[in-house]
Amino acid sequence: MAIVRSDPRWDVDDTAVDVVHGRAVPDPFRWLEEADSPAVRRWLRERDEEFARAREEWSGRGWLAREIGRLAQHSDFSAPRGRGGSVFAAHRPAGGEHPRIVVAPDARMASPRVVFDPMVDDPTGRTTVDSWDVSPDGRHVAVQTSRDGTETGVLRVLTVSGREVDRIPGVRYSDVAWLPPGLDTPRRGGPPAFYYVRRDESGGGRGVWLRRAAGDVLVRGCVGAATVPGVRVEGGRWLVASEGHGTGHREDLWLADLAATPADGPAFVPVHTGRAIESEPRIGPDGMLYLRTNADAPRRRVCRASPTSPDTWTEVIAASDSATLDAFAVVGSARSPEILASWTRLGISTLTVHDPTTGRRLGDVTLPGAGMVTRIDTDRSADGSVVAYVSYADVARDQRMLTFRSGDRDLGGPSAVWPPARPEAQAPRTRTGEEPDDVRRRVMWCRSADGTPYP
Secondary structure, three states, X not given: OOOXXXXXXXXXXXXXXXXXXXXXXXXXXXXXXXXXXXXHXXXXXXXXXXXXXXXXXXXXXXXXXXXXXXXXXXOEEOOOEEEOOEEEEEEEOOOOOOOEEEEEOOOOOOOOEEEEOHHHHOOOOOEEEEEEEEOOOXXXXXXXXXXXXXXXXXXXXXXXXXXXXXXXXXXXXXXXEEOOOOOOOOOOOOOOOEEEEEOOOHHHOOEEEEEOOOOOEEEEEOOOOOOEEEEEEEOOOEEEEEEEOOOOOOEEEEEEEOOOOOOOOOOOEEEEOOOOOOEEEEEOOOOOEEEEEOOOOOOOEEEEEOOOOOOOOEEEEOOOOOOEEEEEEEEEOOOOEEEEEEEEEOOEEEEEEEOOOOOOEEEEEEOOOOOEEEEEEXXXXXXXXXXXXXXXXXXXXXXXXXXXXXXXXXOOOHHHEEOOOOHHHHOOOEOOOOOHHHOOOOOOOEEOOOOOEEO
């Protein structure tokens, strides 16, 4: 096997070898992983200079820049989060570089006010918002930022006026799960308590931490080596802790009742541990635990359980033989919940609605076109029912957020676009300038040497 050697000018050790399945695999470029070494810094500087020389000969640069600029002239909204009588969202304005966190008095989002703008925090544009969440009372916002493309950042807590009241450095893609109201008394003027995660041994160790006025407490440390912790609060009561094992589909999952156990010492009950499976948990408006899981279902299925016996499941939506169950949400009220399921087949998404007890298919949901649903978020509306927000795009339409309420079966019209003040809600705009009906799609099938058909 021929090995491409690194340039001898770098004076580095390029003899790294990994043994994979008993076979030696050389990696002569392992030295490039040492980002702060003098050799790597020199290599990067010379590559920058090489790129600068080459790009001067690219005649299409001006056209490409104009085309990208044209495509960027639309605004993006995340799913809304209603808290404390206000509505929050991440919003990237038309032509903007990064999304910012905004708040408005209602869901119309007609005149949102900025809570945090990374371009104001860092005018160089090198700081990004990695994640954010709003406290249950709507008075504080947790924002995690990172700079220069690093994966380790800062988790800060701001008031809705933008004043910083707390900061946790050295976190890496940390979840934030606010303690439900009534379970903690925050210090005067300070934010409510919340759970967050540390993915390395800095700051006391990997695991789920509780941050409150009395100090940080590790409530669940990671058991496995190099595992990734996660945390969330579901249904205003249930603390979900997870521990992911590598890049494979393996995850351990636990549940704790915050209404029955101390916040700084929750009694976790396993949902599943020690199995090569992963699950996405949600507590429905009916108080039941729902899991989108790959247990005995590579294409995913939905199971149901009582949160007091989370390891005893009943299948609700069976796996499909031809489509992957990519996302789901349990919407509606405690008396009349529904499951909204998103399926993908041949790169195109479909939405179906199911009975949460029997799994019976109640109907299909019309989408604006033949496109992709990339995620489904949920939030509670003013009447207490759970509403789903469907992120959708296709080859003709920009990314947009569609509102789904229990009983809906049509998201194809402009009335479904959120927020209502967005231009698409009045006159849906396309990327290409064509009408959506002018876009045609054809699937071609081929057969491999063994006769297996592939699209």
